[in-house]
Amino acid sequence: MNEKIFGYDTVEAARGLLGWYLCRETEEGLVSGIIVETEAYLSEDDPACHASRGKTKRNAAMFGPPLTAYIYFIYGNYYCFNVVTAPEGRGEAVLIRAVEPVAGLDLMQNRRGAGCSLKNLASGPGKLCQAFAIDKSLNGHDLRRKPLFLKDNPDLPLNLSIKSTPRIGVSAAKEKQLRFVITGNKFLSR
DNA sequence: GTTAAGATCTGCT
């Protein structure tokens, strides 16, 4: 696996993660998808980042080494899944907002509810975590290992078109262009 | 101990 994009700059890693596979193994089987939408949360000059007011019990995983999972619970119902990509101790992360389903479609459909359309399976942070059965027990997990891991995509086109936009759902630092999407992909959250 | 706000989704109008 090409880990060169990690451990340096969070924005570069957020762009670099587009097109990668996210894989999840459970007793029920394997599900996987291609990452099509990410957001960067920085430690400096970024009030929207959970780590902007220092280290707490909740965001401790954000300060871990690269390829650590940071998972938190929000709005009483949903989890959000982040990848730590900065050097240990910085407190930055990349939020995975949407994936394009690849394997284990029936399993995702079961978890998300029968009759759920393909493009509605994982097109949003909360939906993604439901489809991949991601919860707090995976907080701090090493994403190089099972049962939840990342994999680069050797078939990724070199001319992949990436667009940056303002982040979604944040009230602070609205002007920052820290959301990255694969242009024209059908499985974006919007 | 209490309170206010949040990196969302779904269902109804």
Added chain:
DNA sequence: GCAGATCTTAACG
């Protein structure tokens, strides 16, 4: 298109 559900976390008294 919009408001409500629902609960964990952190800040404050």
